[in-house]
Amino acid sequence: MDKVIAYFSTLEQRPLERMGLLVGGMLIFWILEGVIPLYHLKYRKTKFAHALVNFGFTVLHLVIHTALAVVIVVLSDWCLHAQFGLVYWLHASVAGAVLIGVLALDFSSWLVHWIMHKQPWLWRYHLIHHSDNKVDVTTGLRHHPGDSLLRGIFFLLLIFVSGAPMYSVMIYQTLVVVTTAFTHANIRLHSKLDKALSYVLVSPNMHKVHHHWKQPYTDSNYGAVFSIWDRLLGTYKELDPSKIKYGLDRYYDNTRDEDFLALLKDPFIKKETAETEVPGNARKGIA
Incomplete structure (x- = not known):
């Protein structure tokens, strides 16, 4: 245990090693997608062209979170010295x-x-993730910079509340990188194995439900690593994988899901309120 803690305590000082974990995880699941695919996806151009669009957003996501890493270290150290947060209050x-x-x-x-699905002005940024019509391992980090920044702010907020030390932060960030690749990957697991995993962890089939194009499934299964939050808070749903269709029922033209510049600009383009500013439960029943 001491060696594990020592390793993760200094992991933020080794950015190339962290990048290796990200790239290595994606590569493993990229290969598995070819061996045990859930769907035989017909890409608009090629799988590689689709990946390039998502990698563009991945680079922006990593730039933002690399910058936030400095704040994360400072905040975690402050919690330690001030003995502030649940970790210290509970000894x-x-x-x-x-x-x-x-x-x-x-x-x-x-x-x-959950908040990004409920607030209209935040949904504008998050819908870029949902606009992908071919969900695979590269979709996991397809986040608009506005989406990435908000995730970083909430991450800092919960470090502040919990007092999470850096080794705990690094363990979680490693878990979420691997899990994000796993849950988005276009891989087929035995239904019983997937179901068993979903009682504790977010499984591939569980998360694919979240990418279904129609309500109420889009507003379900928000979890990243653990499924307990969705099960406890009433946002867990199931749908047979054969019935899942990726994309959006409105808000963005599904034929432009690989137009990088259009996706980047979309949150800032004024649209009709009825079409863009009714996220969450207000969208149920849309055909």
Whole structure:
């Protein structure tokens, strides 16, 4: 345990190693998509062309979160010195600090995701993620910069509340990188295995429901690593994978889901209120 804690305590100082974890995880699932695909996706051009669009957003996402990493370190250190946050108030052990930090940060992922689906002006940014008509491993980090920035703010908020030490933060960030690749990957697991995983973790089939084009499924299964938040808070839904269709029922032209510049500019383009500013439950029943 001491070696694990020592490794993650300094992981933020090794950006190339962290990048290796991200790229390595995506590469593994990219290969598995060819071996055990869930769907035989027919890409608009090629799988590589589709990936380039998503990698463009991935680069922007990483730039923003690399900048935020400085703030994360400062905040986590401040919590340590001020003995502020749940970890310190509860006098948690090292294992307890990991548990509190990981659960708190995973809740931040669930909470910000839920809010983006409920608030019209935030949905404008998040819909870029949902506009992908061919969900695969590269979709995981397809986030508009506005979406990425908001996620970072909530991440900082829950570090502040929990007092998560850096080793706990790095353990969670490693978990969420691997899980994001896993849940978005176009891979087929045995239905019983996928179902068993979904009782604790977000499984591929569970998350694919969230990418279904129609309500109420789009507004469900917000979890990043653990499925407990959706199950406890009533946002868990199931749908047979054979019935899932990716994309959006409105808000953005599905034929332009690989137009990088149009996607980047879309949140700032004024549209009719009835079509763009009714996210969340207000959108149910849209055909």
